[in-house]
Amino acid sequence: MALEMRVLKRDEWDAWFDQLELAFGGVSEVAQVRELYRSLTEPERSLGVWDGEDCVGSASAFTFRVSVPGGALVPAAGVTMVGVSPTHRRRGVLSSMMRRLLDDVRAAGEPLAVLTASDPAIYGRFGFGTATYAMALEIDTTRVRLSVPPEADGVRVRRVDVDKSLADCERVYAELVTRRPGMPARQPGWERYPLSDPPEDRGGASPLRCVVAEGPDGEVAGYARYRVKPEWDHSGSQGKVEVVDLDALDPAATAALWRYLFGIDLTWTVRAARRPVDDPVLHLVSDVRRSKPSLRDSLHVRLVDVAAALAGRTYGAAVDVVLEVEDAFCPWNGGRWRLVADGAGSAACTRTEEPADLALSVRDLGSAYLGGITLTSLAAAGRVRELRPGTLARASRAFAGDVAPWLSHGF
Incomplete structure (x- = not known):
């Protein structure tokens, strides 16, 4: 029988959450916690994958606003409650849910998707980069x-x-x-x-x-x-x-x-x-x-709209840099982007055909986005390539923040 992915109905929540608990080891949440998650779940932003009458996959998003360098609150989808039944692994269930979630995030006009990872190795292939530590x-x-x-x-x-x-x-x-x-x-x-x-x-x-x-x-x-x-x-x-x-x-x-x-x-x-x-x-x-x-x-960040995300934060120094961004999972982000910021609060990011100064993946751009992980440290690990000498240090100073980014509570 073919698998069916659909938006969650309210009367399906218990079966949906039961499968999530199974995917995380089969230990049931206590009643108080279960009811809290029921009240916070946004069914219209939640997906279930069904094999006949059985729910075999779950994923959801919370509607958040997350602070970024400079103090602005940027709309972000808090990806959460992601799980796949042990009986349905390696059948593309997770990839299908992430494809739909990120497409929906883009359609909603949210520049960012964020998550906390039960297994960090999973989410890098979907463009999420570690942006904060606890x-x-x-x-x-x-x-x-x-x-x-x-x-x-x-x-x-x-x-x-x-x-x-x-x-x-x-x-x-x-x-x-x-x-x-x-x-x-x-x-x-x-x-x-x-x-x-x-x-x-x-x-x-x-x-x-x-x-x-x-x-x-x-x-x-x-x-x-x-x-x-x-x-x-x-x-x-x-x-x-x-x-x-x-x-x-x-x-x-x-x-x-x-x-x-x-x-x-x-x-x-x-x-x-x-x-x-x-x-x-x-x-x-x-x-x-x-x-x-x-x-x-702690928090993993994924830029869903590179231009809006980079223009939504401020920078610690003036910068004019062309970024060559690789993004296989969300190809609309791929290509060259010119970021211009005055260091005083004004920033713009636009498509360009100019030669690139730095090349990096959207995953690593997500890691640097909140200012806690420097572009120079990523470059030292081979994750960022300097294509025009002298641009890496200037861009890294601009991206860096005065305080360490921090996720204050889980979701």
Whole structure:
């Protein structure tokens, strides 16, 4: 029987999500998480592949706006919930779904598609490049001390109800989005995503807790959400603090929140799984080694419309460069593009027949797009070729950002 790919109907969601769970190992999500994903799913942007009555493939996209260098919010499709049944691998199911998704993204006028990859090796062939990394920390607070600025003493840290504090926390988050590339602006409904806290997923830790940092004016300038995991052995307590979110608008609030987390009674380790690679805490701790920083890939970016994407961000220096872009999967992007930017916010990208200065794939252009991975580092790996001497360094400086891009939460 021929396979059929079609847009998801609302009454098909359970069968569709069941197959996704099967593709990811067959462990069912707890009811709270399942219902959250049901509420966030956009059926009109979701695809199912059916073999008769059986769903054997799934893919979807969320409607996002993602911050880019300069603070603009660029429309982006958050590709998600991609899975293929083990019985239907190597039959072109994934390629067919990605073909349809990216065609739909282009038709919707969204310059970008983004995703987090369960297996990063899969998505490079579809033009997605790793654009952000996340840093994990495991800080031994018995041996690591904090050095905080004097202004932190003027910050009041106060415990608050997780739900009742949501509006204040969201205001802080919204202000931070334009400061750091890679952060998705919260669409309606997504404000609940960070609060998901099913007991089954806590691993023995406490329910989610929240503190806010208030400046001298009484305004909330930051917040931290965390859990405490009590542990004991023959020598006494070995408790751990598990940081879920920590966002702050200024250095004083940032330092005050970390100091609070370091000082929770009966805990000797602070863990944070998803932090920016340039997190200020690296400059507050007395010993980075005993903070055990480690990296993993996070947001993968795919330029669906090269011209609109490159014109949608700003550049750190003036640049006039012709890029030869290779894009086999979305051939409308292939060819030469002239990027002209004044370094002050104005940028334009147009088709050209002029000789190329640099040659690269759309995948590597996606990696460099948010400013965290330099064109020079990609060139050192043979991923970018300099065709006109002197153009690589200038273009790399223009693309680079002042802060590391960061995906603040998964999807």
